[in-house]
Amino acid sequence: MAKKRMIQAINEALDGEMQRDKKLILFGEDVEISLFGDTKGLVDKYGTDRIRNTPISETVMSGMAVGAAAAGFNVVCHMMFGNFMYTGFDSIANQASKLRYMTAGQISLPIVYMSVFGGGRSAAAQHSDAMHPLFMNLGGLKVVTPSSPMDAAGLLRASIRDPNPVIYLQAAGRGGELGEVPDEEFIVELGKAAVLRNGEDLTIVAIGAMVRPALRSVDFQKTEGVSIELIDPRTLVPLDKEMIFKSVRKTGRLIIVDEARDTCSAASHIAALCAEECFSALKAPIKRVTVNDIAIPYSPPLEKNVLPNEERINNTVSEILKFA
Numbered sequence: 001m002a003k004k005r006m007i008q009a010i011n012e013a014l015d016g017e018m019q020r021d022k023k024l025i026l027f028g029e030d031v032e033i034s035l036f037g038d039t040k041g042l043v044d045k046y047g048t049d050r051i052r053n054t055p056i057s058e059t060v061m062s063g064m065a066v067g068a069a070a071a072g073f074n075v076v077c078h079m080m081f082g083n084f085m086y087t088g089f090d091s092i093a094n095q096a097s098k099l100r101y102m103t104a105g106q107i108s109l110p111i112v113y114m115s116v117f118g119g120g121r122s123a124a125a126q127h128s129d130a131m132h133p134l135f136m137n138l139g140g141l142k143v144v145t146p147s148s149p150m151d152a153a154g155l156l157r158a159s160i161r162d163p164n165p166v167i168y169l170q171a172a173g174r175g176g177e178l179g180e181v182p183d184e185e186f187i188v189e190l191g192k193a194a195v196l197r198n199g200e201d202l203t204i205v206a207i208g209a210m211v212r213p214a215l216r217s218v219d220f221q222k223t224e225g226v227s228i229e230l231i232d233p234r235t236l237v238p239l240d241k242e243m244i245f246k247s248v249r250k251t252g253r254l255i256i257v258d259e260a261r262d263t264c265s266a267a268s269h270i271a272a273l274c275a276e277e278c279f280s281a282l283k284a285p286i287k288r289v290t291v292n293d294i295a296i297p298y299s300p301p302l303e304k305n306v307l308p309n310e311e312r313i314n315n316t317v318s319e320i321l322k323f324a
Contacts, residue, residue, distance in 0.1 A: 004181045006146075006174055009153040010038045014076070016185060017160045018046050021074055024160065027052040028061060028078030036116065038170075039078065062088030062113065066095045069109040074160065081127045082117035082169060089134075096165040097140035112159045114168040117145075118209050118259045119296045119307050121173045128172070128296035128303070130208070130259040133266055135167045136237050142166040142190055143237040147211035149179035151234055154188030162190065171209035191238035195247070199229035202253040202317060205244060206232060207266055210257040210289075210308055217313040226317065236266050241273055248274050252283035253320050257308050262290040284323035287316050 004012075018024055026039065032053045034040040043051040054061050058079055065077040079085050085092065092113060099107050119128035135143045144159055144166055146152040152170060159166040196211070197218050206214035211232050218228045229247050233239060248254050254274055258267035267288040274286060289308045297303045 001180045001182050003178045004149050005176050005178055006149040006152045006170070007037045007176065009149040009179075009181050010156055010170065011040055011042075013153040013156045014039065014042060015045070017157060018042065018050065021160075023072065024074040024076065025050045025052075025068065026076040026078065027054050027064065029054060029056055029080045029084075031078050035080070058084045058088030059090065062091035063095070065111045065113065066091050066099070066109060069111045069165075070099070070107050074110045076112045076114060076160065079113060079115045081123075082115040082131050083126050083129050085113065085115060085131065085167075092135075092141070092165070093138055097138045100164065101140060108163045109165050110160070110163050111165040112156070112168050113165065114156075114170065116172040117169040118172040119303055120209065122298060122300045122303055123172070124298040125295035130261075130291070132167070132169055132207075132236055133260050133264050133269075136266060136269065137264075140165070141237065142235065144168045144190065144235050145171070145208040146234060147171055147174070147206075147208055147232055149177065150181050151188055151194070151232075153181055154186050155190065155234060157185070158187050158190050161187075166190075169208065174209055174212075188234065190235045191240055193234055193240035193243040194232045195229065195243070196232055197228060197230040199227040199251065201227045201251055202255065202320065203229045203231065203244070203247040203251045204255045204257060204313070205270055206230060206257040207236070208259060210259055213308065213310040214257050214313060216310045217317065220310070220314065221317055226321065228317070239270070241277075244270065244274065245277050248278040249281040252281050253323075254278075254282070254286045255289060255313065255316050255320060256286070257289045257313060259291060259308060261293045262288065263293050265290050284320045287320050289313055289316050
């Protein structure tokens with residue numbers, strides 16, 4: 001098992017899927033030159049019939065994906081930054097998420113809308129949102145948020161092979177992060193969470209890029225004698241509710257760390273589910289560590305202050321442990 005960067009793992013997964021499926025096409029903004037590196041070299045191998053730059057029009061891109069998938073292609077639509085999905089939202093929300101239902105299953109839409117999401121790179125408000133709650137709310141879409149190179153590759157393969165539209169969101173600023181990736185082809189099943197640390201005193205559920213500060217917090221708390229179980233959902237739709245419930249029933253305490261804005265966040269949804277299903281097991285109120293309901297600042301110090309971090313997680317751990 002070799003160590004690879006997340007962007008390399010994604011690139012290799014795309015390459016392998018292009019080889020495996022001759023009807024798989026990939027298009028998007030600057031995918032031929034690959035500004036992020038995730039589509040690097042693909043146009044040289046598969047040509048412009050299958051790898052194609054599009055105009056800077058997300059409305060066109062998202063609609064093209066629906067039409068091509070309905071016509072029998074498997075589609076990866078690379079929208080670069082997650083914020084750009086807002087301008088392509090009509091075809092995603094009104095067509096991709098609904099056509100299979102509206103045609104009684106006669107139309108299958110194997111589409112992966114992929115982009116980076118979240119802050120931490122001083123990319124300013126229009127490039128730094130964590131918009132996954134919007135897609136969770138639509139119904140008919142699957143939502144994937146890998147946090148490691150291994151999961152990025154395995155979940156991407158699963159997303160491409162899924163007959164339903166998938167929103168694949170790569171944590172911004174994590175593309176260069178190293179992690180072990182199996183040498184052989186592998187799939188990470190959608191809807192299966194991962195337990196990254198086992199613990200007895202408290203459960204933390206961390207989403208996407210928030211796994212990294214959560215890991216640091218869990219390791220620090222261990223030195224303080226606090227045993228924390230850390231769960232990475234990996235996919236938000238479908239959500240592995242049972243794994244989360246099992247952990248909360250064991251520890252009796254829950255913190256959810258989510259880079260989305262607090263109102264209607266994924267953290268809010270998970271908190272509500274656990275309040276309904278695990279109420280009798282709770283020893284303390286459920287806590288959320290999220291982003292305030294504001295735009296992400298451009299200023300690096302201000303951005304750092306807005307985003308969840310290890311310090312905020314540690315403070316929340318201390319707060320929740322005060323309850324008997």
